[in-house]
Amino acid sequence: MANNITISQAAQYLGQEVTISGWVYNKTGKGKLHFIMVRDGTGVIQVVIFKGNVTEEAFEKCAALTQESSIRITGVISEDLRAKGGHELQAKEVEVLNIAPEYPISPKEHGIEFLMDNRHLWLRSSKQHAILKIRHEIIKASRDYFDNLGFTLVDAPIFTPSACEGTSNLFETDYFDTKAYLTQSGQLYMEAAAMAFGKVYCFGPTFRAEKSKTRRHLTEFWMIEPEVAFFDLQQDMDLAEGMIIYIVDRVLEKRRQELEILERDVSKLEAVKTPFPRIHYDEAVKLIKAENPEFIDGDDLGGTDETIVSSHFDRPVMITHYPAAVKAFYMKRSAQQPDRALCVDVLAPEGYGEIIGGGQREDDLEILLSRIREHNLPQEAFNWYLDLRKYGTVPHAGFGMGIERTVAWICGRPHIRETIPFPRTMYRLTP
Amino acid sequence: MANNITISQAAQYLGQEVTISGWVYNKTGKGKLHFIMVRDGTGVIQVVIFKGNVTEEAFEKCAALTQESSIRITGVISEDLRAKGGHELQAKEVEVLNIAPEYPISPKEHGIEFLMDNRHLWLRSSKQHAILKIRHEIIKASRDYFDNLGFTLVDAPIFTPSACEGTSNLFETDYFDTKAYLTQSGQLYMEAAAMAFGKVYCFGPTFRAEKSKTRRHLTEFWMIEPEVAFFDLQQDMDLAEGMIIYIVDRVLEKRRQELEILERDVSKLEAVKTPFPRIHYDEAVKLIKAENPEFIDGDDLGGTDETIVSSHFDRPVMITHYPAAVKAFYMKRSAQQPDRALCVDVLAPEGYGEIIGGGQREDDLEILLSRIREHNLPQEAFNWYLDLRKYGTVPHAGFGMGIERTVAWICGRPHIRETIPFPRTMYRLTP
Numbered sequence: 074m075a076n077n078i079t080i081s082q083a084a085q086y087l088g089q090e091v092t093i094s095g096w097v098y099n100k101t102g103k104g105k106l107h108f109i110m111v112r113d114g115t116g117v118i119q120v121v122i123f124k125g126n127v128t129e130e131a132f133e134k135c136a137a138l139t140q141e142s143s144i145r146i147t148g149v150i151s152e153d154l155r156a157k158g159g160h161e162l163q164a165k166e167v168e169v170l171n172i173a174p175e176y177p178i179s180p181k182e183h184g185i186e187f188l189m190d191n192r193h194l195w196l197r198s199s200k201q202h203a204i205l206k207i208r209h210e211i212i213k214a215s216r217d218y219f220d221n222l223g224f225t226l227v228d229a230p231i232f233t234p235s236a237c238e239g240t241s242n243l244f245e246t247d248y249f250d251t252k253a254y255l256t257q258s259g260q261l262y263m264e265a266a267a268m269a270f271g272k273v274y275c276f277g278p279t280f281r282a283e284k285s286k287t288r289r290h291l292t293e294f295w296m297i298e299p300e301v302a303f304f305d306l307q308q309d310m311d312l313a314e315g316m317i318i319y320i321v322d323r324v325l326e327k328r329r330q331e332l333e334i335l336e337r338d339v340s341k342l343e344a345v346k347t348p349f350p351r352i353h354y355d356e357a358v359k360l361i362k363a364e365n366p367e368f369i370d371g372d373d374l375g376g377t378d379e380t381i382v383s384s385h386f387d388r389p390v391m392i393t394h395y396p397a398a399v400k401a402f403y404m405k406r407s408a409q410q411p412d413r414a415l416c417v418d419v420l421a422p423e424g425y426g427e428i429i430g431g432g433q434r435e436d437d438l439e440i441l442l443s444r445i446r447e448h449n450l451p452q453e454a455f456n457w458y459l460d461l462r463k464y465g466t467v468p469h470a471g472f473g474m475g476i477e478r479t480v481a482w483i484c485g486r487p488h489i490r491e492t493i494p495f496p497r498t499m500y501r502l503t504p
Numbered sequence: 505m506a507n508n509i510t511i512s513q514a515a516q517y518l519g520q521e522v523t524i525s526g527w528v529y530n531k532t533g534k535g536k537l538h539f540i541m542v543r544d545g546t547g548v549i550q551v552v553i554f555k556g557n558v559t560e561e562a563f564e565k566c567a568a569l570t571q572e573s574s575i576r577i578t579g580v581i582s583e584d585l586r587a588k589g590g591h592e593l594q595a596k597e598v599e600v601l602n603i604a605p606e607y608p609i610s611p612k613e614h615g616i617e618f619l620m621d622n623r624h625l626w627l628r629s630s631k632q633h634a635i636l637k638i639r640h641e642i643i644k645a646s647r648d649y650f651d652n653l654g655f656t657l658v659d660a661p662i663f664t665p666s667a668c669e670g671t672s673n674l675f676e677t678d679y680f681d682t683k684a685y686l687t688q689s690g691q692l693y694m695e696a697a698a699m700a701f702g703k704v705y706c707f708g709p710t711f712r713a714e715k716s717k718t719r720r721h722l723t724e725f726w727m728i729e730p731e732v733a734f735f736d737l738q739q740d741m742d743l744a745e746g747m748i749i750y751i752v753d754r755v756l757e758k759r760r761q762e763l764e765i766l767e768r769d770v771s772k773l774e775a776v777k778t779p780f781p782r783i784h785y786d787e788a789v790k791l792i793k794a795e796n797p798e799f800i801d802g803d804d805l806g807g808t809d810e811t812i813v814s815s816h817f818d819r820p821v822m823i824t825h826y827p828a829a830v831k832a833f834y835m836k837r838s839a840q841q842p843d844r845a846l847c848v849d850v851l852a853p854e855g856y857g858e859i860i861g862g863g864q865r866e867d868d869l870e871i872l873l874s875r876i877r878e879h880n881l882p883q884e885a886f887n888w889y890l891d892l893r894k895y896g897t898v899p900h901a902g903f904g905m906g907i908e909r910t911v912a913w914i915c916g917r918p919h920i921r922e923t924i925p926f927p928r929t930m931y932r933l934t935p
Contacts, residue, residue: 079702094734096896114702115654143896173895193696193888194895202700209657223546226640230926231709231724234933246677249930262926265624269633271510271545278662278708293662303525457624457935464604464625465527465574495661495693499680502665504888
């Protein structure tokens, strides 16, 4: 019996008889010949069906093949440099498993809503396929990066007990006799874990019920969040820089073909080298004001402001020392500038916006308590978190990287909705 | 300046001056000597503080050190085979960062509720630490297994649009103008993805609102779910068997020390070799009835029944061909026994219960439609899923493995709540 192989293995079976199973991608031919492009998820191969080589019945059936029909072909692999993929399969036996009715997605233009309604089928298209292969590579690379540095994976919980920072952007669910909220970040839990393991990260979905329709927002998105004990802002920035370089290098090494399918300008990715520019918030404000005089010193950066700053650099830029007032209560303040937070945002180049936010955490019990009071937060809900400052507090820092924004940047896709298999937005919960 | 190192690196710095930062695990000594056991998340080292070697002030401060106080010590590493970890640090400088108040968790016995209330601190204990290190290894091994076989990671959505199989065990949330439900399994989405990529898996949290208090249930647990196109039940079982062997071998190779801390009988894990017994449901029933005559032929297996079956084997056992009536609507039926499903459950040895459920999926559009009607399911909600049988349907199969149950088995922990960093159960939503 012939070996069952995937299309990606074709080169290893030159001249041999094999069986390939897949779906019809395209079909041409005339008279005694059918040329069928078959995809199987690992690649595309041209199948040549010559009337004399297969049964009369099989040849007739092949005439009826439509896009996305499923088939199994046994034949001999030959090299054909003209063919896509570089190989050809000369069919000896063809088994038609299913003739598909007219496929809804054709090479003609479709509206985005139509494509999203058919996301379960759209995933078969070459560009969507390429984006998700790169997404996989990015996720794998970020995990490998931390694993290689001796970090421990500690999954943060999804259900959280209280709406610590207000309920406005939280998804709420009944939880037996009480309410639970879906996590927005695993950070506080990672701080606890860092005190147990030294270096930790979590990787999971996070949720924001924002009524936001921008191309940068999803209600459900994935984050990787490292946290390290005995770590300061500078070390945190080194860690983030190292991770981004590692991810970009890996994608360039392993996913050239997919970047090509996406027509990504890889020179832009090849420019991502150490060191990344590290600029103070005040410096960023100067760059912004030159182009957007309306910007108010002391405000957080909007999408346009981020684009202005990042346009000055050919690689990710790190902005530090934001006004503490626009950052979370747990941020440690600068000793030199007590109104500034020891924080960092990393903006992707080419206007893709913020991909990382992080910084050093306040490690002094009394200061943290007073911040909780200033922010009118319910102290009781934070008692366990305050314990971390009681029992052996140490300087520590960490960050969170949004996976989908990183995928959007590396793939060069303007809209984040294509960077996750089944996107969830304010208006989309299906399929 | 001395190198900052972790305790796990001590062996590489014999005779050299280094700085180690960590937490006090234990303290003894008398007169002119303090012996301090320090942990830093990578290991434990004995620090020797001799009065003449450090400042008077530092020596006095060390006298006040309590469990979980945080310190930074500079000194010289020497070998000491009597000491835990095999090395000793002869202190020259000591910086006390924080003196902890009396630590709530002491070596004496604590109730489980107390420990769970202090889960953020309990993570620092050596057994909990060991379990979570093994959890990390199991997760990494399962991902590596599929990555090495050319699978594509395709994250399934957490928010799902409709309560396809009834709302009783689902967590519900307001989703803007509609309702959303938290996923119980990514399988249906993986079937769509398998038609695009051939071989796929997802890895993420899943949710069940079961009012169950057993030691095997969590409301929030993690699953890995592979799905493969052109795959049948036999191949599916081979894949599952290969994965389990791969995971167990990896843990035995990399986490011996942690298994030792847990006092795990590793001979039980070493016995996990291919081939796993594969038995028909009817055969399982015979084994069960011999010990539990009340068992009704045709029923699903309960926890006790699973233990009876698994007690006959020294490795995981695969049970196939359950009555279709007790399995989900999408299971393909056996051609030889049309009332049986082409499904498989894998039971861990030693009574740890089901860790895997899976099987071949119904791939015929008409049959699937009639099953949906028989089960009184809303057809409209499944239209996208039915599309997979319209546009190039192919035989396919997959399974889901519960991470926490697998961790419980491999670590030899009877209760699943210790196998996840921050467990969520019917009665527990904190910390």
